[in-house]
Amino acid sequence: MIPPLHRRIGFEIELMAPPGVSRRTLATDLAARHGGQALPVWHHDSELSMVPGLARFLHVTQGFEVTRADGSPLCTLVDDITLVNGLDNSAPAKDGWFRILGDEARLIRLVAAHSDPGGTLDTALDNAAKIWNRPVDLVDGVYRLDDEAGASIAMAAPLTGERERPCEIITPPLTADHAVTLEDLLGPARELGFTIPQEAAVHMHLDGAPFHNPATLANVIRLFAFYREPLRTALQTNTNSRRLAPLPPPLVRAVSFGTPSWKDLRYAATDGELTKFFDVNMVQLFRENPIRDTLEIRILPGALHTEDIINRAALIELLLDRCEDPSPIPEAPTDPAEALEALLELAAEALANRP
Template sequence: MTGKVWKTGFEIELLAPRGKTRADLAYAIAAKHGGSVNRMFYPQSEPSLAPSVQVFENLILGFDAVDESGNRVALCVDDLTINADLNRSAPPLEGWMRIVSDDGRLLSLVSKVCDPDASIEDVLKPVSNLFNTPLESEGGIFKASDEKKRPIALATGLPGERERPCEIITAPLEDNREGILGELLGTAKALGFVIPKEAAVHVHFDAERLCDARVLSRLIYCLAKHGKALRAHVGTNPNCVRLGPIATNLIELASDEAFLKSGWDEARQMLLACKPTKYCDFNFLNIAAGLDAKHTFEVRIFPGSIDADEVCGFANLFERILTWAVDQDRPACPDTIERFL
């Protein structure tokens, strides 16, 4: 069990030079594989400034670079946390837009019926047709509402150079990840992409071998114990947002005898009841949710990088930690980070 390679997916935040966009990177990647690029909507959330709404859900423009067989090589999307290096007063580029809603369920429906290749004037027409209501527009903002005038979604241009941030999302990798990342990041560097001020690298590890209450208990306990030291060890970017320590209730769950004695289905429900969040140093939400499409444990503390060897080093470090957690014959978590690593 411990000798297996962990299947990993990488999210690497970069910034295009002025005059280039994340679409340019997607097309350059696809060209190297004899493939093509599919324009798509990609979901992201951001805190709301409106007092009655906690979160705004977004559909942002993504560009899916596929090879000649139609398999994903990399997905290039926006990251709404990247702001410091952008000209916030820059007008939107022609054809660039986002769709916003205060309800993620409605936005999921929107993504199924709306065409990302449509113009901003027409993109929400399928939603208006579903509700048999007119599409409203004012000041370049297009709004679809239901029959009671309750807003469903807004489509608006994408000002502030939001075409420049690029989060490269890889397909899950097992073999030759150094070579694959080297090609992707080499293509980005050749186009002039750089590391933005708030950048991070996120690594998703396949969660199959972590689906055991005692394994998760070991992992949670040691990450809580050595979380700050691990941040210092990898050099977490102090400008990176949406990070934070493991929640107290998760740490308490890790030592709960009922949790430790439970089968995985029951343990997962107990984990889910703790309401884990994505936006922390170590993301247990995907394991708790049990979603087939993203059944991963995510590490979010790594600093931004455009160097494939460094990014692979991040993954190798945490593979050793996960292998220790899975192998319950190994000793308990040491007191110091030096002994642990």
């Protein structure tokens, strides 16, 4: 029996399409099943640059928002650059697949806002070119838009290397029937031959409201710091997943002695150079104007079956219930087996206290 979930949760599920299939294929299939539409959208991300003196390239790639017949959102399907194993890096771009690149965040957002993700490579920069009143040049198959001094504004290039195959399913926040909604997405993906990538993870975005209480957030930090290895054992965290790290020492020190205030936690987060790429992402909680006010759990392994996701999410829910108890979560025993048992006892305690 799949346990019900109780919290408002959005899921991100990383999959890989088989050769010859893409995230567009799944988007079209889902839209047809639900009588809705698959609408092209831009997905913003960044990648390491091979250009001397430039650390990273910013880019937007093609994704799809899928709606139901009534126009409500079903999911969004996007690329995930951490998924690379099994792709043919030498494969040429498929028809209709391209991306826009740049090195300045505001410029790339502006260019993307004036470019159609469902359009064509040769016209991708045309509207942005009108803003600067500059021509678009074609150089070795790449369309370039430069300012009058020759500085690059943006480039549009074919999407090579089978980058149309990685597919991250992003759900809207779900408040009920979590399992039903996930199976509506994963069932068709399995039928189309999608698989779990070697680097895959599942991420949970939980409503951030309960975690603005400093005692609750301090317990979340204790949970993910003191019980890091037991959590990874219980959840079967994928050791090939990228962009995971233990919480920074200043944040752990802040919760190890006494009861920190919100100011203490925020200072420790800044001192520890907190980013989203830790086992648990709490960056948005500390922002005055968050993009989305959520706590993100990043250590669930990749999955293609609903029951696997829901069972692990149910354990996370129970542990977060325990975090809302103001009594501090104790440090884990040093023995790994005892630490795992202590973690499960925290979940059992929370279950016993549920109304």
